[in-house]
Amino acid sequence: KAGVTQTPRYLIKTRGQQVTLSCSPISGHRSVSWYQQTPGQGLQFLFEYFSETQRNKGNFPGRFSGRQFSNSRSEMNVSTLELGDSALYLCASSLRAGYDGGYTFGSGTRLTVV
Amino acid sequence: GENVEQHPSTLSVQEGDSAVIKCTYSDSASNYFPWYKQELGKRPQLIIDIRSNVGEKKDQRIAVTLNKTAKHFSLHITETQPEDSAVYFCAASINTGANSKLTFGKGITLSVRP
Numbered sequence: 001k002a003g004v005t006q007t008p009r010y011l012i013k014t015r016g017q018q019v020t021l022s023c024s025p026i027s028g029h030r031s032v033s034w035y036q037q038t039p040g041q042g043l044q045f046l047f048e049y050f051s052e053t054q055r056n057k058g059n060f061p062g063r064f065s066g067r068q069f070s071n072s073r074s075e076m077n078v079s080t081l082e083l084g085d086s087a088l089y090l091c092a093s094s095l096r097a098g099y100d101g102g103y104t105f106g107s108g109t110r111l112t113v114v
Numbered sequence: 115g116e117n118v119e120q121h122p123s124t125l126s127v128q129e130g131d132s133a134v135i136k137c138t139y140s141d142s143a144s145n146y147f148p149w150y151k152q153e154l155g156k157r158p159q160l161i162i163d164i165r166s167n168v169g170e171k172k173d174q175r176i177a178v179t180l181n182k183t184a185k186h187f188s189l190h191i192t193e194t195q196p197e198d199s200a201v202y203f204c205a206a207s208i209n210t211g212a213n214s215k216l217t218f219g220k221g222i223t224l225s226v227r228p
Contacts, residue, residue: 042220
């Protein structure tokens with residue numbers, strides 16, 4: 001059974017650009033959550049999607065957005081990149097909406113903004 | 115919202131000794147407390163969890179204890195081994211259904227000296 005797949009694994013972007021990250025959940029999982037991981041800040045919740053609807057959102061500016069497709073794959077977009085957006089972006093999938101103990105994380109996309 | 119804090123931020127122990135990692139949470143409604151282990155360059159993985167109706171849970175060399183009155187919970191690792199070296203994240207969730215979300219602490223780096 002395939003795990004959670006995130007692409008690309010690494011990205012280097014310039015300030016002001018925008019970026020799109022992709023997450024394919026485990027087959028059958030309908031919920032996808034996104035987290036930003038930075039040294040010293042841990043894992044900070046960005047948003048959760050379930051059945052193509054955003055169900056929860058963290059405290060991030062509007063430059064961070066996401067969506068989910070009918071096949072449960074999710075993308076997150078960051079516009080007008082800032083140096084502080086450099087981080088590991090993790091997605092986690094689960095069978096149902098909300099956190100039910102069944103989170104499986106992907107390996108992440110490491111974004112570097114220069 | 116929920117706030118989860120971990121102490122200390124780094125911990126170094128001698129191989130074979132025990133390690134204790136403590137977390138506090140702010141929302142008394144939180145009722146589910148998982149612990150994740152993240153090895154260098156890898157994704158976070160669930161290692162143990164506890165629900166609020168249980169005071170302690172063990173799984174081989176690891177155990178978690180919960181004190182609801184004081185709103186803190188701890189991870190105990192006995193007979194530590196070098197492969198226990200990793201970042202450990204505690205988290206809390208008000209696991210009441212579709213609107214639940216997971217709030218993580220900032221992580222503790224555990225180093226086990228051979």
